[in-house]
Amino acid sequence: xxxxxxxxxxxxxxxxxxxxxxxxxxxxxxxxxxxxxxxxxxxxxxxxxxxxxxxxxxxxxxxxxxxxxxxxxxxxxxxxxxxxxxxxxxxxxxxxxxxxxxxxxxxxxxxxxxxxxxxxxxxxxxxxxxxxxxxxxxxxxxxxxxxxxxxxxxxxxxxxxxxxxxxxxxxxxxxxxxxxxxxxxxxxxxxxxxxxxxxxxxxxxxxxxxxxxxxxxxxxxxxxxxxxxxxxxxxxxxxxxxxxxxxxxxxxxxxxxxxxxxxxxxxxxxxxxxxxxxxxxxxxxxxxxxxxxxxxxxxxxxx
Amino acid sequence: xxxxxxxxxxxxxxxxxxxxxxxxxxxxxxxxxxxxxxxxxxxxxxxxxxxxxxxxxxxxxxxxxxxxxxxxxxxxxxxxxxxxxxxxxxxxxxxxxxxxxxxxxxxxxxxxxxxxxxxxxxxxxxxxxxxxxxxxxxxxxxxxxxxxxxxxxxxxxxxxxxxxxxxxxxxxxxxxxxxxxxxxxxxxxxxxxxxxxxxxxxxxxxxxxxxxxxxxxxxxxxxxxxxxxxxxxxxxxxxxxxxxxxxxxxxxxxxxxxxxxxxxxxxxxxxxxxxxxxxxxxxxxxxxxxxxxxxxxxxxxxxxxxxxxxxxxxxxxxxxxxxxxxxxxxxxxxxxxxxxxxxxxxxxxxxxxxxxxxxxxxxxxxxxxxxxxxxxxxxxxxxxxxxxxxxxxxxxxxxxxxxxxxxxxxxxxxxxxxxxxxxxxxxxxxxxxxxxxxxxxxxxxxxxxxxxxxxxxxxxxxxxxxxxxxxxxxxxxxxxxxxxxxxxxxxxxxxxxxxxxxxxxxxxxxxxxxxxxxxxxxxxxxxxxxxxxxxxxxxxxxxxxxxxxxxxxxxxxxxxxxxxxxxxxxxxx
Numbered sequence: 001x002x003x004x005x006x007x008x009x010x011x012x013x014x015x016x017x018x019x020x021x022x023x024x025x026x027x028x029x030x031x032x033x034x035x036x037x038x039x040x041x042x043x044x045x046x047x048x049x050x051x052x053x054x055x056x057x058x059x060x061x062x063x064x065x066x067x068x069x070x071x072x073x074x075x076x077x078x079x080x081x082x083x084x085x086x087x088x089x090x091x092x093x094x095x096x097x098x099x100x101x102x103x104x105x106x107x108x109x110x111x112x113x114x115x116x117x118x119x120x121x122x123x124x125x126x127x128x129x130x131x132x133x134x135x136x137x138x139x140x141x142x143x144x145x146x147x148x149x150x151x152x153x154x155x156x157x158x159x160x161x162x163x164x165x166x167x168x169x170x171x172x173x174x175x176x177x178x179x180x181x182x183x184x185x186x187x188x189x190x191x192x193x194x195x196x197x198x199x200x201x202x203x204x205x206x207x208x209x210x211x212x213x214x215x216x217x218x219x220x221x222x223x224x225x226x227x228x229x230x231x232x233x234x235x236x237x238x239x240x241x242x243x244x245x246x247x248x249x250x251x252x253x254x255x256x257x258x259x260x261x262x263x264x265x266x267x268x269x270x271x272x273x274x275x276x277x278x279x280x281x282x283x284x285x286x287x288x289x290x291x292x293x294x295x296x297x298x299x300x301x302x303x
Numbered sequence: 304x305x306x307x308x309x310x311x312x313x314x315x316x317x318x319x320x321x322x323x324x325x326x327x328x329x330x331x332x333x334x335x336x337x338x339x340x341x342x343x344x345x346x347x348x349x350x351x352x353x354x355x356x357x358x359x360x361x362x363x364x365x366x367x368x369x370x371x372x373x374x375x376x377x378x379x380x381x382x383x384x385x386x387x388x389x390x391x392x393x394x395x396x397x398x399x400x401x402x403x404x405x406x407x408x409x410x411x412x413x414x415x416x417x418x419x420x421x422x423x424x425x426x427x428x429x430x431x432x433x434x435x436x437x438x439x440x441x442x443x444x445x446x447x448x449x450x451x452x453x454x455x456x457x458x459x460x461x462x463x464x465x466x467x468x469x470x471x472x473x474x475x476x477x478x479x480x481x482x483x484x485x486x487x488x489x490x491x492x493x494x495x496x497x498x499x500x501x502x503x504x505x506x507x508x509x510x511x512x513x514x515x516x517x518x519x520x521x522x523x524x525x526x527x528x529x530x531x532x533x534x535x536x537x538x539x540x541x542x543x544x545x546x547x548x549x550x551x552x553x554x555x556x557x558x559x560x561x562x563x564x565x566x567x568x569x570x571x572x573x574x575x576x577x578x579x580x581x582x583x584x585x586x587x588x589x590x591x592x593x594x595x596x597x598x599x600x601x602x603x604x605x606x607x608x609x610x611x612x613x614x615x616x617x618x619x620x621x622x623x624x625x626x627x628x629x630x631x632x633x634x635x636x637x638x639x640x641x642x643x644x645x646x647x648x649x650x651x652x653x654x655x656x657x658x659x660x661x662x663x664x665x666x667x668x669x670x671x672x673x674x675x676x677x678x679x680x681x682x683x684x685x686x687x688x689x690x691x692x693x694x695x696x697x698x699x700x701x702x703x704x705x706x707x708x709x710x711x712x713x714x715x716x717x718x719x720x721x722x723x724x725x726x727x728x729x730x731x732x733x734x735x736x737x738x739x740x741x742x743x744x745x746x747x748x749x750x751x752x753x754x755x756x757x758x759x760x761x762x763x764x765x766x767x768x769x770x771x772x773x774x775x776x777x778x779x780x781x782x783x784x785x786x787x788x789x790x791x792x793x794x795x796x797x798x799x800x801x802x803x804x805x806x807x808x809x810x811x812x813x814x815x816x817x818x819x820x821x822x823x824x825x826x827x828x829x830x831x832x833x834x835x836x837x838x839x840x841x842x843x844x845x846x847x848x849x850x851x852x853x854x855x856x857x858x859x860x861x862x863x864x865x866x867x868x869x870x871x872x873x874x875x876x
Contacts (some may be wrong), residue, residue, distance in 0.1 A: 032758025036765070038776070039386040040463045041795030043479070047461040080553065081379040082531030092554070147585060155592040162590045163579060164555055249583040252590070254554035258582060267758050 001295070008291070012284040019280045020069075020273065024062055027264075027272050034078035034267045052078065054269075065273065074277070075270035079263075085274035089256065093278070095165065096243030096255035102171060103178035103240055104233075111183045112229070115190020116217070122195065130187060137184035146177040146250040163252040174251045178244060182236050186229055193225040200224075223297055230297065234290040238283040366873040368575040369856070372587045372599040373867070376553045376580040381534045382519040383455050386463040388777065392866045393578060394516035396559055397542040401430050401448070401498070401513040406870040408860035410781075411514045415443060415543070415566075416498075425505030425817050426473075430498045436564025437522060438540075438547035445492035447520035447543070453485040454526070455517055466795075467779065468517040471509065473501040505817045507677050508782040515780060519543075545571050545870050554580055572858060572871045588851070597853040597874065598867070604730065607662060607849070615851045620673050622863045623777035623846040624666055624786065627723075627738070628799040630770055631839060635719065639838055640710035645771070646834075646841035647703035648745040649738060652693040655844045658733050662849060665693035666842035669834055670783045670826075673863045677826075678819035683783050687827050690834040691842065700745050707746050715747025724753045725773035726760040734843070735773070764798040774798060777846060778864060783826045784813065790833055790840070801839040806832045 035048040049055045053064065068075065074085035118130040153173060154162035161170050197203060198221075206216045243257025256275070263271035295301045374389035382394040395404055403414030416430040435443045455462050456469035456478040469475035473489025489501030502509060512518060525541040526533045533539045537548045545567065546559035557578040561571040579596060581587045584603045590596040602610055610616035629636045629645065636642060651665035664672070667689035674683040691699065704714070712718040723738060725731040735752045742748045750771070755763075764772045776796070778785045788794055791810050792802040809829035816822040833839050848865055859872040 030759075032756070032762045035463075036758060036761045037386065037463065038761065038796060039467070041466050042765075043466055043795070044461065044463055047458055047465075047479075048463075051459070051461050076531075079378055080376070081381065081384055082534060083553070150586070150589045155589045158593050161595065162586065162593050163581070163595055250586050252555075252579070252581045252583070252586050254552060258554075265756055265758065 001292075005288070005292070008288050012288065015284060016277065016280055020066075020277060021062075023273060023276045024065065025058070027267075027269055028058055030264075030267070032267050034269060036267075052076075069277075074274045077268055077271050079266045079268040079271065085270050088259065088271070089274060089278055092254060092256040092259065093242070095253065096248070096257055097241045099165065099171065099174055099253065099255065100178065100237075100240035100243065102175045104182070104237060106175055106179040107183040107186060110179075111186035112190055112226070115187045116194055116222070116225075118187065118191040119194030119198070127191075131191075134184035134187040137180050138188070140180065142177055142181060142244060143246045143250065145180055146173070146247050149173045149177060150250060165253055170251075174247050174253060177247050177251075178240055182240065186232065189228050189232060190225065193228045194221065197221060197225050227294065227297060230290055230293050234286040235283065238279065238286045242279055242282060366572040366574055368577060369573045369598070369859075369869050369872045369874070370577045370579065370596045371867070371869060372579045372581055372590070372596050374580070374600065375582045379534065380540075380551070380557065381531075382516040383451060383460065383462050383521065385516045386467075388865045391516045393557060393559075394519060395514075395544075395866050395868065396546045396576065396870070397544045397548065398516065398519035399435075399544040399565075400515065400518045400520070402510050404514050404862055404866060404868065406860050406868040408862040408866075408868060410862075411511060414514065415448075415520065416513070425507075426502050428500045428502070428509065429493075430500065432496045432498065433566045435543065435566035436562075437543050438562045438564070440564055441522075442495070443520060443543045444495045445498040446495070447522055448498050448518075449490050449492050450523045450526075451519060451521035452490045453488050454521065456488055457485045462517070464517050468512065468515065471502060471504075471506055471512060473503050475503065504814045506814070507817075507819060507822060508780055508784075511780040511782065546576065549575070554582070556580060570871065572873050573869060576869050576872075591851055591853075594853075597856045598859070598869075599851050600867070601849055602851040604660070604662065606851075607660060610851045614854060616849070617852060618662060618847045618849045619861060620664060620671065620863055621777065621846040621848045621865055622671060622673055622781060622785075623775065623865075624669055624671050625663070625773075625775040625843045625846060626666070626669065627841040627843065628764065628769075628772045628774040629838075629840065630767055630772075630799055631802075632767060632800045633770060635710065635712070636721075636770060638710045639836075640706040641712070642838035642841075644703045644707035644710065644746055645742060645748075646838050647691065647699040647706065648741050649691075649841055649843060650693075650696050650699075650741055651691060651843055652696060654734055654737055655693070658737055659730070659844065663844040663847050666844050667691050667693060668830065669840065669842050670786055670830055671845035673781075674778070674783050674786075675781050676819070677782070677823045683823070683826070688831070688835070703745055707748075712748075718746075718748050720749045720751060721770040722751045722753050723771045723773075724755070724760060724763060724769040726757045727754055731773055765795075767798070767800055769798075772798060774840070775846070781864065783830070784810070787826060787829050787833070799839060801833075801837065803832060803837060803839075806837075 033045070033054070035045045046055070053061060065075070072086070077083045077085060077088060080088065114130055118127045121127045150162060150173065153160045160172055161167065164170060203216060203220055206220050243255040245257045245261045247253070248255045248257040259271055260275050260279070263275055373392055377387055377390040377393065379385060380390060380393050380397070382398050385391055385394060399414040401414055401416040401419070402411045405412050415432055415435060417433040419428055419430040421428050432443060432445060437443060452472065454460050456465050456472070456475050458479055458481050465479050469479055474483055474487045477483040478485050478488055489503070491499045493499050506512070520543055522541045525539055529539045535551065537550060540548045540551070542548065542562065545562060545565050547562040549558040549560045551557050557580070559576050559578070560574065561568060565571070579590070581590070584601070587596065587599045588602055588606055591599045602616070607616055629642045631637055631642070655661065655663050655665035668684065668691070670683055672682060672684050676683050707713070707715065723735055725735050732754060735754070739750045739752055742750050760772070763769050764774070776786055776789055787810060789796045790801050791797065791807050806829055809825050809832065813822050813825040813829070816825060834842070848861055848863070853874070855875040857873055857875050860868045
């Protein structure tokens with residue numbers, strides 16, 4: 001196990017390095033620059049390029065970046081004067097993560113029981129209703145959900161606040177918008193994997209021993225059926241925790257999500273690198289945790 | 304239809320207001336020997352577009368909190384480093400320069416400077432400062448101005464607006480280029496309360512600049528120990544204006560409260576102003592409709608109709624022009640007749656009134672309505688020719704065809720395919736498609752549309768990597784030269800690389816000219832060369848400032864430069 005984890009950590013570092021290198025050179029291929037603006041003349045742009053070392057050859061910049069990164073310095077934002085990348089990530093990530101964490105929790109609490117229910121009531125009206133709703137919910141893009149919620153609950157009925165995350169009520173709309181897609185997806189995942197294991201011998205044995213159905217479900221069925229959900233949780237958690245560009249924009253949430261897109265359109269190179277590295281690191285970590293969880297859930301899986 | 308009517312009505316009212324303002328100053332005695340006296344009232348002549356005249360009986364002292372949406376988080380709220388309109392607006396609330404914008408939007412008046420004198424050559428200005436305090440209670444001193452202005456031109460600080468603003472002050476240009484130390488800048492503190500400014504040229508609009516964010520004073524002991532971090536929290540953010548920072552959260556809001564030590568603190572009405580930083584205009588509109596925000600800037604265009612119907616929409620002319628740049632270094636656009644044909648073939652009336660739903664005004668020239676003459680006694684545009692008549696498109700079309708034939712491409716025969724470059728937006732796209740259609744049907748010219756992201760457009764435009772490109776400029780101060788400077792040969796924003804010795808000579812002469820009437824004449828002649836003779840660009844429309852406001856929000860003002868002032872704003876009970 002320890003050996004497996006250390007191999008995975010080493011491969012994660014290599015992956016990160018490749019991601020960093022590729023992103024670094026790719027972003028300089030895109031035309032435009034961070035200081036270019038209608039309001040700024042070339043003399044000033046040159047001045048700023050010099051100030052931030054952008055006048056040096058690319059390989060020198062790359063070397064400097066790696067050197068600073070190893071020291072834990074991800075640089076300063078070109079678009080938000082006076083703020084370091086680390087500072088922005090540390091300030092914005094908790095906001096996104098808090099909201100994302102609530103969304104994941106909500107999704108799991110609702111979807112797992114509903115998925116099991118649908119499987120147990122297979123081909124009954126209950127199953128069909130759950131499946132129709134989840135198919136519909138899965139196919140709705142998050143901006144449609146967000147804007148619809150905003151218009152109905154915020155603008156017309158005026159029952160929920162529309163800006164920021166000041167009060168607990170502020171969380172309701174963005175959390176619903178964030179949780180809806182994963183909830184619907186997990187319902188379907190849970191249902192089909194429950195159905196898959198229904199015919200398995202160990203379940204027949206358990207039932208033959210006369211165990212009550214509730215015990216069969218929790219002690220034997222769920223543990224195995226939940227593995228596909230765990231697999232999905234890795235990338236889903238990463239995406240939800242690091243924030244959604246659309247949802248944070250629509251609900252005016254000061255999270256990290258919009259920096260992923262805005263840094264690119266603004267050519268804020270250190271911010272592009274920072275968000276990319278951060279996202280990659282979380283994704284790699286989440287996948288590692290998922291892999292370890294497998295062996296906990298299913299003793300047949302050994303590392 | 305209803306909307307067009309109401310817009311028309313609104314503009315009539317605006318013009319009526321402007322006319323009122325003008326009458327007032329016309330009747331006021333003007334004493335040319337005492338510029339100190341006339342500056343305040345004179346500036347009002349052409350600036351007056353206040354949509355909400357301040358009521359006489361304003362509630363004084365602690366009014367209500369005002370919730371405002373202007374834009375998303377600014378790049379900075381450091382006035383020296385600012386180059387944006389939204390940043391400028393926050394500055395106008397937090398800081399005060401020698402002059403200040405009038406809070407009803409009708410021009411400028413004395414700010415930190417109680418009085419001033421000007422030398423005969425118009426170069427040396429001596430300002431006497433008022434007794435006023437910073438947000439920490441310390442007195443505002445002349446040294447605070449000296450420090451801030453030197454910082455503006457310091458090449459190590461690299462302020463984006465250094466060359467636009469710093470060069471007006473003696474030696475500014477050389478300091479920015481690194482050829483002189485910053486201490487050589489033409490600004491001196493004669494004592495704590497006296498500031499002497501030496502200009503590079505006699506600048507007739509210097510008082511306007513003195514109200515601009517970049518010329519705000521700063522406290523050295525707040526900025527220097529904290530570097531770029533000084534703007535982050537209210538502990539280190541010291542301001543000398545009507546308001547001080549209570550809290551600042553990027554992507555969320557800037558909260559400001561009255562500065563009790565401010566010399567005119569008794570006039571401040573709101574107890575607090577919350578400037579929200581929203582990233583999405585649907586979000587802004589929802590918050591406005593939900594009553595969480597009292598004022599939103601530039602509501603989404605597709606909502607203008609509904610807002611107008613509900614009596615919530617407003618618009619006033621802004622000093623700025625949307626235009627197309629021709630790459631004058633590239634055949635066939637190096638031919639003046641080709642540029643003339645392309646310009647006259649644009650149906651500006653259709654673009655302004657159909658595509659933009661009448662929210663903007665069709666352009667007839669490069670300098671729009673509302674710019675002041677050099678002596679500030681009337682509108683620059685009035686009494687001088689325009690170059691394109693939006694109302695006579697039939698005639699324009701005939702002239703365009705004729706010009707194209709003179710260029711050697713009758714009916715567009717043998718004309719190469721051109722590309723029109725613009726940045727990603729539904730409005731720019733709709734205008735691009737209209738232009739493409741107009742150039743095809745009127746001139747028989749094929750134009751391909753190229754839409755890319757903003758940063759790429761900026762780069763391509765600046766590198767001359769285009770045939771025709773969308774362009775636009777908003778004035779920094781109310782003087783035509785803020786626009787005309789774009790087309791001098793050495794201007795960094797001269798994207799079409801237009802170069803005319805005559806034009807450059809007129810602009811250069813205007814900057815040295817101390818006589819207002821002569822200077823005004825030179826600027827007009829420059830514009831005549833730019834469009835009337837060389838057709839270096841194609842004007843499309845004059846910008847407007849649009850908003851949606853709570854009908855109970857009173858006492859606020861807006862300038863044609865694009866700033867809104869909430870110093871006296873309150874919510875009517």
